[in-house]
Amino acid sequence: MIELGDRVKDKITGLKGIVVGITNYLYGCQRIMVQPEETKDGKPVDTFYVDAPQLESVKKGAVAGRTIQAEEDRPHGPREDAGSPLTEGAVRHQAKPATSGKGFLR
DSSP states (O other), X not given: OOOTTOEEEETTTOOEEEEEEEEEOTTSOEEEEEEOSOEETTEEOOOEEEXXXXXXXXXXXXXXXXXXXXXXXXXXXXXXXXXXXXXXXOOOOOOOOOEETTEEOO
16 A cells, blocks of 8 residues: 555656655545656656556655644644734725626626
């Protein structure tokens, strides 16, 4: 089973990289986002998506990712270190209805 942070190789193209994203679709398709480790002209090469069965694992846990917390352990609400825009002189804007020259748009 391929996991985030694994080094993988595409069986068809031979491209290698690190798994940076995994998407599971409603009807069972799993797509893996791979970030190549190489550069081109000093810039990172674009990530690419591959169906999971098309990849082979080269090295498990090649890059350590962050630990994903359980939903109940995640902090919710505003950050404690973030100030409130209402208390720091921000101006509140009220949305105005869109109009044409003859009245409201319908």
